[in-house]
Amino acid sequence: MFDPFGDYALRGYLRNSENEKDLEIIKIAEHELFRAQLPAVLDF
Amino acid sequence: MQSLRPRRDGVLLRSDASAFGSSSQVTAALHSLVESGLVERIDRGVYAKPSKVVQIGRDALLANASLRAQSSRNQLVRRTRRFPCTKTAKYVMRLAKDKRVDFHSIYADNWANSVTMLAGDEVKSDATDDLLVALTRSGKISPKDMVSLLIRHHRDLKHV
Numbered sequence: 001m002f003d004p005f006g007d008y009a010l011r012g013y014l015r016n017s018e019n020e021k022d023l024e025i026i027k028i029a030e031h032e033l034f035r036a037q038l039p040a041v042l043d044f
Numbered sequence: 045m046q047s048l049r050p051r052r053d054g055v056l057l058r059s060d061a062s063a064f065g066s067s068s069q070v071t072a073a074l075h076s077l078v079e080s081g082l083v084e085r086i087d088r089g090v091y092a093k094p095s096k097v098v099q100i101g102r103d104a105l106l107a108n109a110s111l112r113a114q115s116s117r118n119q120l121v122r123r124t125r126r127f128p129c130t131k132t133a134k135y136v137m138r139l140a141k142d143k144r145v146d147f148h149s150i151y152a153d154n155w156a157n158s159v160t161m162l163a164g165d166e167v168k169s170d171a172t173d174d175l176l177v178a179l180t181r182s183g184k185i186s187p188k189d190m191v192s193l194l195i196r197h198h199r200d201l202k203h204v
Contacts, residue, residue, distance in 0.1 A: 017188060018195045025198045029191050031160045031167040036180035036190060038152040 053108045054096025058089035059116060130200035132193055133172040140175045143184045147174040172197050 001008065001023070005015055012019035013026045020026055061070050074091060077083045083091040086102050090109045097105060140146065160167055169177075173194065180190040 016191075018192060020195050022199075022202070025195055025202075027165050028167050028169075028173070028198055029194050031156065031165065032169065032173050032177055032194055033187060033191060034160070035153055035156040035169075036177045037187060038156055039150065039181060042152070 053105075053112075054093045054100065055105055055109045055112060056083055056091040057109060057112060057116075058091075059113070130172075130197055132197040132200050136172050136175050136179070136193060136197070139184075140179060143179065143182070145175070145178050145182050145184055147171075147178040149174075153177075 002014070005011070007015065008021065010019075012021045013023065016026065016029075020029070058070065058074065061074065064070060064073070074083075074085075078085055078091070081094065084094045084097055086092050086097060087106055087109070090106060092102075092105045092109075157167075176185070176190050176194050176197075179185045180187055185193070
């Protein structure tokens with residue numbers, strides 16, 4: 001697993017704001033955030 | 045009234061009209077339709093156009109009605125599965141209603157799904173995810189709040 005900060009156990013995957021460690025939930029959050037922001041990015 | 049008209053199959057179910065008012069109001073409206081001869085009551089909660097009763101027969105209409113009722117029940121089950129009622133899901137639903145935001149799929153959804161799939165992941169969004177996306181796109185919540193609610197929702201789902 002990608003853990004460049006070496007603190008996954010303490011602060012979750014990539015120090016995410018919710019300290020989430022469940023990679024399945026992280027995957028969903030990444031995807032939904034991507035979906036939510038894609039139109040604004042394309043309009044930029 | 046247009047919505048209350050029997051469908052092409054000639055059958056009108058009481059459940060088709062249940063959203064139009066209280067139970068007693070729906071009873072009164074259906075009674076009035078029967079009185080005026082626009083529909084005929086062929087069974088409990090099942091009405092049909094008199095011309096269809098003559099043309100197709102009561103038994104065939106009741107069979108259609110039974111299929112329609114079954115299909116409505118299946119739809120409800122599917123909707124409930126698609127919208128699992130976690131605390132967060134209820135909150136998001138209320139928030140979207142208050143802010144008058146609804147989710148409509150756009151090109152970006154297909155694009156994002158394809159990119160995610162090409163990256164080797166497959167994510168199936170549920171209705172709460174869709175509403176959170178819509179709320180964020182419309183600027184009603186921040187992306188950070190969206191992630192927070194989304195993670196809470198999926199944590200809830202894992203514990204249901």
